[in-house]
Amino acid sequence: GTEIDIHHRLLPKTSHLASAPAPLFAAARTLADPRLRILAPADMILHALVHLFLEGDPDEGLRLRDLADVHDLLCHHGQEPAFWASLVPRARALGFQRPLFYGLHHAHQFFGTPIPPDVLHELEDAAPAWPIRKLMNRLIPLALLPGHPDHPSRLAALARWLIYVRAHWLRMPPGLLIKHLSHKAWLRLRGFRKRVDLAQLDLKQQ
Known part of the structure; x- marks a missing residue:
């Protein structure tokens, strides 16, 4: 079946990036059925990149399949004459130029x-400072690529955690x-302890 993720805004209200949904709805395109609308091409890509990088x-890191979706969208909509001219201005208007910079790169x-x-070139001013740019160029590929099941990389695990x-x-x-990450860490610790307890129980029963 098809899974549909319904959410009323791109990012929580507490986010450092503005994410008011009204501009996305205003620019949405109507389909053959007038009751249905889809995001404009530039907004589709920005939507995907915000979810990818924010x-x-x-454990899983960034999803390479999501970047592949962005690649497909860029190749498809890039054939429209006005698409590329509108992409960066749209990102600036929505405040998403940094995710777009990382996504295109x-x-x-x-x-x-x-x-x-x-x-x-137009996006160069959206790039982070040189040290952060170098660091992100190292972290993002490590977080995107799936880990080897038999030979996990500590460096990749660190990259996923930092991202x-x-x-x-x-x-x-x-x-x-701090509150959120502490709660997550506690849940992970409880889950780890539970797995250890179950493993010990299995050993005793053997």
Whole structure:
């Protein structure tokens, strides 16, 4: 079956990035059935990139399949003459130029996505400071690539965790972040203890 994720805004109200849904709804395109609408092409890509780079998972990391979706969207909509000219201005209007910067850069790095040079140049002022840029260029690929089941990488695990913390730092203020991460850590610890207890019980029963 098809899974539908329904949410009323891109990011929580506590996020450092503005994420009012009204501009997305206003620009949505009507389908053949006038009761149905979809996001405009630029908004589809920005929506996907915000979810990709501002969520993360401490175990799974970033989802390479989501970046592949962005690649497909860029290749598809990039054939429209006005698309590339509208993408960066739309990102600026919504405050999503940093996710777009990371998305275009890494889509090109991973999939060879054809991106006009003038678009990349236009986004240069959205890039982070040089040290952060170098760090993110190292962390993001590590967090995107799936880990080897038999040979897990501690460096990749650290990258996934740092990307996860970064995403939550952008989604909530420090006090709420500490409370949230502490709660998550406690739940993970309880789960680990439960798994250990069950494993010991299994050993006793053998």
